Amino acid sequence: MAVQFALQRRLDISFLRSSLTFAAGLLLGGVLCVALLVQAGVPADMLFEDLVWQVFFQTDGLAQTLTLSIPLILAGLSAALALRVKFWNIGIEGQLWLGAIAAMAVSINGIGGESYRWVLMLLAAMAGGAVWIAIPLWLKERFHASELVVTLLLTNVAYQLLQHLLFGVWRDPTQSFPISPAITASERLTKLGFGNLHTGLFVSIGMVLLVMWIMERSRFGFQSRVLGANRRVAEASGIAVGTTLVVMVLLSGAMAGLAGGLLVAGTEYRLTQHLGWNMTFSGIVIAFIARFRPFWVLPVAVVLAGVYNAGASLKVFYGLTEATVLLMQGIVLLSLLWCQFMAAFRIDRRKEVTV
Amino acid sequence: MSQADFQTLHLRGLCKRFGERTVLDNAGFELNSGEVHALLGENGAGKSTLMNLLTGVYVPDQGEIVLDGQPCSIRKPADATAHGIGMVHQHYRLVERFSVAENLILAADRVPELQRLSVAAKTLQTTAEQLGLTLDPYARVADLSVAERQRAEICKVLALGARILILDEPTAVLTDAESASLLAAIQRMANTGKGVILITHKLREVVGHSDRVTILRQGKTVASNLSTGSLTQAQIAHLMMGDVAAPQRQPSNLQPHGADLLVAVGLNASRNDGSTAVSDVAIRLRRGEIVGVAGVGGHGQAQLCEALMGLLPVDSGSLQLDGFSISNSSVSQRRGYGLRYIPADRAANALALELPVSDNLALTQVASGRKGRLWISPKGLSQDAQKAITEHRITGASPQGVTRLLSGGNAQKLVLARELDQDCVVAIAHSPTRGLDVKSCGTVHAALRELTSRGGAVLLISEDLEEIMTLSDRILVMNAGRITGELPGTASANEIGALMIGGH
């Protein structure tokens, strides 16, 4: 009697099963990354030292990790907000740049009083990001154009705009690189005296808490939860689906823009070409690992920042490039997706009907 | 594959279970060459599953299929095709972008001769002529009418060498003229030695156009291989309905019935693909009454519900609730007037399964702003949820528990607890007891009755005739998007059945 295998979708996935497969995915991804690094020449005994100890448990390393996490937290938040309502925001980087540009514009044009200009800069950054995502949102609603590709292409457009400004009207003549003039002292975010860490960290964490609060305790947050879970039920319950979607998406853009603003006002103090390396993909990975929940974005973003930080020193010591970190993120994401299969499906063994 | 005509096909003792549910229990019948055999039964009786076993979509748990004395193993669609079994589904499986001939080529795996466009087209044309039908093999399926597509599908299946043809409710979507043409073609098919299994609801077709009939009820064969020559429509109807004992009716407490609550006039609505779903429907619901809408599923019931709720735009018609015109109102506005909805597929349409129970309970009230205009209190929601769980005896539920884990009966209790709140005036209930055990059914019925006793009204749309007869004060019958008739709540099963399946 032959045995045949058939794939059957599980109707009822227990919390235990989904947690275990999730953990398995992370573990698998982690193991592959470690193997990768060892293969590249990082001595195995140094791995823990470089990847964990230095970046989380040494003062300098921790400070740098936390600094790096500031924009990552917001990128993860941005991705989580958009993906929750099934809006594929693959243009986080572009929104980040628009935010940075907007913040810089406020500084260069001296808008507002000196003492509170930094607030205006950050608000402008949020507006910049929101505007940039409003374009694909509108194109989707009006023309049914896929936001997937438009957000991406707009990232390229944003980069060109950035270049245009940096090589043009905003170029600092005293510098040989194409960067903008530095922002004034009063516009800079205060340093916390812990490495490069600045008050922007509070802004990022504050945003997470704000979003959490809105999601948990506001009527709007409740409705967006329902919208993300089951759109038909949301409609049948009388929820204004269209408005909810727009607000969530604009919020997503604003978070990305704010990340750009914080980079300008807190870390770089200028507009440069190198802001926001691979923020889009990192944001999506963070959001996915955090299961799209704002609270979990925080620790996941910090861990990923640690990886980026380690990557920087791996680059110096072992000649690895930034591409390595991107590769590791891709491996972890794919491992998680593969392991999800075990949670979502069941393989039935079916005996052939006796002939 | 042999092209010789087959002699006999026996289906014996076929059983099929899906998880806990037994869909087929020892079902079977016989088919001879040159015969048109009708397969009759209500929705959910197991006709589709039985045919899915014959066409290789599913594999039976028990039982056998015997062709010309040889048992055959049909494990996938290709096996069925190899044995000469072809099916024309209710929902056609033709690739719309391709022409009819290309669709034939697509399926002509085992028939290399048909893999050239000109040969395929010619074969289709010949087949069509033999049946007395017209067909343009080069026409794109997307451009064909429903009747033409059906003809194309039939010719395709025959061209592939089907000796046994299964037709699933072929005349359901055809006009009278088209039906007549098709039934004639079916007869010609049988005359050439093919065997035809005709799945139908229409007694007129059974009596007038089939040789034998088999009736399924709840997965079992209640009558098989009966020669139709000697049967009347009434006899067949009786066999199909079974002995439905006059159920215990619970007449409305509010006597006499009060003012008009929900009035729908001339409602017309279409599905997404443009086909008409609701055609000139008029409904009048009065305070304290339950109006039941009986009918076979798929005849526009879901679209009617959605149109009434505001989820589906109406093409024309007016709607009034408690004196207010709601024809152009949004869903939230209609809910504000007291309209509530218990949809058929709760998992898809009524519940957000991944969210906690408290969220699902509070859903509509949060949406309407009753739990707070801007801010809501999760603790408050949790407490309200606990109260509702206790009051409605929703077992296995805790406010923070995931909704997906609730059993069917308890999930439905949740939906009812939410929808039938104190502001509910009219409830639209679509198949509210589908998939529920007897006890849960009783709870649902009691809740609906309770609504009417405090002055509300219920529009009950259900395929369960017994349920309709138990609860309804008046009964409407819906067929092909129209209301074909109205009967008092005391009508007998046969009277209702006649309106339901007599059809046109």
Added chain:
Amino acid sequence: MSFVAFWLASIPVSALPLLLACLGLILSERTGVVNLGAEGYMAVGAMTGAVVTLLSGSPWLGAGAGLLAGGGLGLLFALSVAVLKADQILSGLAVMAIGLGLSGFIGRHWVHQPFEGMNAPDLPGLQQLPLLGGLLFKQPLLAWVSILLVILIAWVLHKTRFGLRFTAVGEDPAAADNAGVSVPGMQVLAGILCGALCGLGGAYLSVASAHVWVDNMVAGRGWIALALVVFARWRPGRALIGALLFGAVDMLLPRLQAQGLPVPVYLMGMLPYLLTILVLVLAARSRYRDEPAALGVTYLRQDRH
């Protein structure tokens, strides 16, 4: 006059990698699978092509290696999506990251090392033809291979029974399944071919055009190819037109710069992308007529009933 001639001759440099990637994506989308890994396939193709050419000295070997590398990564994606039924978009992004990451990771030892790649064959006389001489006859042979591929793929898709079965998977997987077509099988095949063609497109960049491997060589071409698929209405012939048009706009800028014209460089640099968005918006309205009906759908026979 020579400005136009130079401009025309440079179009294929931009157009052909896009064309190859677009062809691959068309194949994938015709089986109903959205493949966001394009950027990654092109990256591994470019890197592998460069490295193998460097090591072996043979540009054709390099191009072939790039094709294989892309195909391998495409297989990884296809298995995730067609067999393990993972989300198409997330899987595509993951594979993209893996491709970009791997190419940087492995290729780091060979960055900025120029090599003698594929050059245009010597065709005196023909190459000097006015206007079109450069465009038609001063291209590496791989360009002509690409054109042949367009014709081949168009023929297979539209004129053969195999093509019918292939495209049926993206139109109506249930119908295809009923007809005996293996839906996962076709999708895996499409995934491998998509990866391979994108990989070849990437190899074109390094082996045939730039003759070097540098970081971030692909620079977003994979995404543009994705948008071009919509413009091409999922037909190889139109993909060629789209790629050429895009290449024309893309190459206009450097040509104008070379003339010394005071053009706002970066604003003009936006043009190709803005144009692509415009095209996407215009095409979106009639998209529903041409788009494979089951694009993005994860098909499982057991889900049907």
